[in-house]
Amino acid sequence: MENVTIRMLAEKLQLSTATISKALNNSHEISEETRKRVQDLAKELNYVPNPYASSLRKKSSKTIAVVIPEIADSFFAEAINGIEAVAQEKGYHVLIYLTHESSEKEQAILKDFQSGRVDGVLISVTMETANSEHSLSQLSKELPLVFFDRVCEEVATAKITTNDSEAAYIATKHLIEVGCRNIGLLAASEQLTIMRERIKGFYRALTEYQLPVTNNSVTYFTREANQLLSDTLRLGKFDGVIATTEKLATNVYEAAETLKLQLPKDLKVIGFSNLSTARFLYPSLTTVYQPAFEMGKAAATLLFKALKNSHVTLTQQSMEIPSQLFIRNSTLQQ
Amino acid sequence: MENVTIRMLAEKLQLSTATISKALNNSHEISEETRKRVQDLAKELNYVPNPYASSLRKKSSKTIAVVIPEIADSFFAEAINGIEAVAQEKGYHVLIYLTHESSEKEQAILKDFQSGRVDGVLISVTMETANSEHSLSQLSKELPLVFFDRVCEEVATAKITTNDSEAAYIATKHLIEVGCRNIGLLAASEQLTIMRERIKGFYRALTEYQLPVTNNSVTYFTREANQLLSDTLRLGKFDGVIATTEKLATNVYEAAETLKLQLPKDLKVIGFSNLSTARFLYPSLTTVYQPAFEMGKAAATLLFKALKNSHVTLTQQSMEIPSQLFIRNSTLQQ
Numbered sequence: 001m002e003n004v005t006i007r008m009l010a011e012k013l014q015l016s017t018a019t020i021s022k023a024l025n026n027s028h029e030i031s032e033e034t035r036k037r038v039q040d041l042a043k044e045l046n047y048v049p050n051p052y053a054s055s056l057r058k059k060s061s062k063t064i065a066v067v068i069p070e071i072a073d074s075f076f077a078e079a080i081n082g083i084e085a086v087a088q089e090k091g092y093h094v095l096i097y098l099t100h101e102s103s104e105k106e107q108a109i110l111k112d113f114q115s116g117r118v119d120g121v122l123i124s125v126t127m128e129t130a131n132s133e134h135s136l137s138q139l140s141k142e143l144p145l146v147f148f149d150r151v152c153e154e155v156a157t158a159k160i161t162t163n164d165s166e167a168a169y170i171a172t173k174h175l176i177e178v179g180c181r182n183i184g185l186l187a188a189s190e191q192l193t194i195m196r197e198r199i200k201g202f203y204r205a206l207t208e209y210q211l212p213v214t215n216n217s218v219t220y221f222t223r224e225a226n227q228l229l230s231d232t233l234r235l236g237k238f239d240g241v242i243a244t245t246e247k248l249a250t251n252v253y254e255a256a257e258t259l260k261l262q263l264p265k266d267l268k269v270i271g272f273s274n275l276s277t278a279r280f281l282y283p284s285l286t287t288v289y290q291p292a293f294e295m296g297k298a299a300a301t302l303l304f305k306a307l308k309n310s311h312v313t314l315t316q317q318s319m320e321i322p323s324q325l326f327i328r329n330s331t332l333q334q
Numbered sequence: 335m336e337n338v339t340i341r342m343l344a345e346k347l348q349l350s351t352a353t354i355s356k357a358l359n360n361s362h363e364i365s366e367e368t369r370k371r372v373q374d375l376a377k378e379l380n381y382v383p384n385p386y387a388s389s390l391r392k393k394s395s396k397t398i399a400v401v402i403p404e405i406a407d408s409f410f411a412e413a414i415n416g417i418e419a420v421a422q423e424k425g426y427h428v429l430i431y432l433t434h435e436s437s438e439k440e441q442a443i444l445k446d447f448q449s450g451r452v453d454g455v456l457i458s459v460t461m462e463t464a465n466s467e468h469s470l471s472q473l474s475k476e477l478p479l480v481f482f483d484r485v486c487e488e489v490a491t492a493k494i495t496t497n498d499s500e501a502a503y504i505a506t507k508h509l510i511e512v513g514c515r516n517i518g519l520l521a522a523s524e525q526l527t528i529m530r531e532r533i534k535g536f537y538r539a540l541t542e543y544q545l546p547v548t549n550n551s552v553t554y555f556t557r558e559a560n561q562l563l564s565d566t567l568r569l570g571k572f573d574g575v576i577a578t579t580e581k582l583a584t585n586v587y588e589a590a591e592t593l594k595l596q597l598p599k600d601l602k603v604i605g606f607s608n609l610s611t612a613r614f615l616y617p618s619l620t621t622v623y624q625p626a627f628e629m630g631k632a633a634a635t636l637l638f639k640a641l642k643n644s645h646v647t648l649t650q651q652s653m654e655i656p657s658q659l660f661i662r663n664s665t666l667q668q
Contacts, residue, residue: 072412077405093446095430096430105422254614277584280587281616282614283616
């Protein structure tokens with residue numbers, strides 16, 4: 001099929017290409033009548049503006065990118081819904097890019113953005129974030145860029161986060177109050193700020209209750225965590241664990257089954273998770289619920305503010321939205 | 335920051351822009367030594383080819399699009415992992431677009447593709463698919479396009495599906511065999527081929543066991559299904575239900591709680607779902623597990639075949655990969 005061009009419209013209507021272009025862009029220089037004739041024909045012939053050509057001119061793609069590590073986590077699914085709610089209103093396309101926790105992939109994606117494919121970027125970084133610091137810093141000077149949840153502290157731009165340290169503190173305190181004395185914090189990567197914050201909150205609660213750090217410890221898990229988790233639970237003899245990712249929470253249920261540990265009698269569990277099935281699990285899972293939708297919405301709102309007005313300084317616009325602890329049967333006192 | 339252009343490289347090295355361009359594209363017309371000088375400087379100055387300009391020339395964006403209705407469903411999360419596994423190997427970016435079940439949004443996205451933003455499209459259509467039929471037909475003539483899971487029958491291109499009719503037949507048969515006599519098939523939209531196939535399999539099992547259609551019926555749910563579902567379960571007096579979407583399966587657990595129905599004693603449930611928590615639910619959920627990863631992989635493999643060789647006729651390449659029934663406690667005979 002031949003593409004309909006501005007030139008073709010101009011020939012058919014016996015007008016200059018400049019007039020056609022202005023009419024399509026609703027310029028006030030063109031009479032109402034001519035505008036309507038041009039727009040009607042463009043519609044009839046299914047004229048599509050070429051985004052590459054027009055991007056070279058206008059430097060706008062009406063597109064924003066969302067870069068996230070994975071989608072099999074309800075946090076990101078909800079955050080994207082928050083982002084899309086704002087983008088839809090502004091008439092922007094949202095492109096979702098997955099890094100699968102690889103900083104190499106992350107950098108390839110960021111490099112792609114330098115060439116003008118998108119107008120702005122919302123990003124939640126990989127666990128190997130330190131490697132991407134330079135690329136992120138550079139990109140943030142060229143395009144509006146806003147972090148949400150997983151941030152890169154060193155990059156000077158807006159960051160939408162939740163109160164990770166306080167949330168972990170409250171979760172740990174809850175475990176202590178229902179009788180746990182050997183608590184394990186199951187962590188994913190010490191490179192992530194959110195993890196370091198959660199660890200900080202964990203230790204704060206231990207200190208406050210004067211629990212020895214020898215029995216209460218932080219353990220790191222990679223993605224294939226099942227075997228390691230079984231070992232840890234067996235060796236560590238924890239009576240309570242806090243899973244700092246949704247995936248790790250499911251892993252604890254799997255490990256408990258393997259080790260024939262009864263939840264919550266032998267082991268109490270709290271998950272940082274927005275799983276919609278949390279309350280239907282056996283036992284129902286006590287969760288730290290993160291305001292994912294609101295965080296996505298806040299990040300997108302800031303991004304569009306910066307896209308609309310280039311004088312908005314994103315560095316001064318960070319925001320923290322609190323998480324909530326939902327207590328369920330997985331931490332029931334026996 | 336000023337963008338580094340081919341012209342700037344040419345000036346710095348005292349070479350023509352044509353030579354620079356050829357050297358960057360590894361042309362054999364350019365000596366090894368010159369190629370190295372050009373590429374080293376390009377690297378040093380962080381030269382990025384402009385994809386818009388080069389797309390106008392080469393008509394390739396090294397990008398494929400995946401269009402799906404939502405991401406909060408494990409089926410799509412797994413399918414995307416299958417797609418990305420293939421794309422990564424081929425050095426392509428994957429852009430994910432969400433339609434949120436709106437055919438209007440779907441059409442806006444498809445229109446965007448007409449202008450050359452991506453090289454190929456993998457799509458699982460919205461529940462309002464009939465409205466997009468025309469746009470899909472048109473696009474499939476301009477770009478390689480492969481359907482996965484939710485297809486549009488009328489569009490002549492490859493379709494990667496699972497055996498929906500057979501899977502629903504087996505699920506219904508299982509419910510009958512554990513004693514159900516009033517079975518409800520909870521469906522999402524009769525516009526979707528996968529739904530019509532599941533309904534076909536459902537009726538086939540009823541006929542085979544000579545169960546009356548008056549007591550065993552198909553009920554449609556929109557997205558905000560909770561209240562409607564409660565009403566239906568109360569009114570319909572089903573002793574078994576098949577939830578044809580993951581979300582509807584969770585809705586059944588919610589409705590059962592509200593109505594104080596005991597699962598599986600009062601009501602048995604099967605879900606079409608790839609939920610990783612299915613076996614930890616209370617009761618653990620019997621599921622029709624769809625080969626999402628394999629379907630995504632097969633769809634992407636076909637797409638790249640067509641991208642590599644324009645003589646590949648996608649219409650002759652459809653494939654069906656079977657689903658599996660995992661029997662758990664939610665259909666336990668009491």
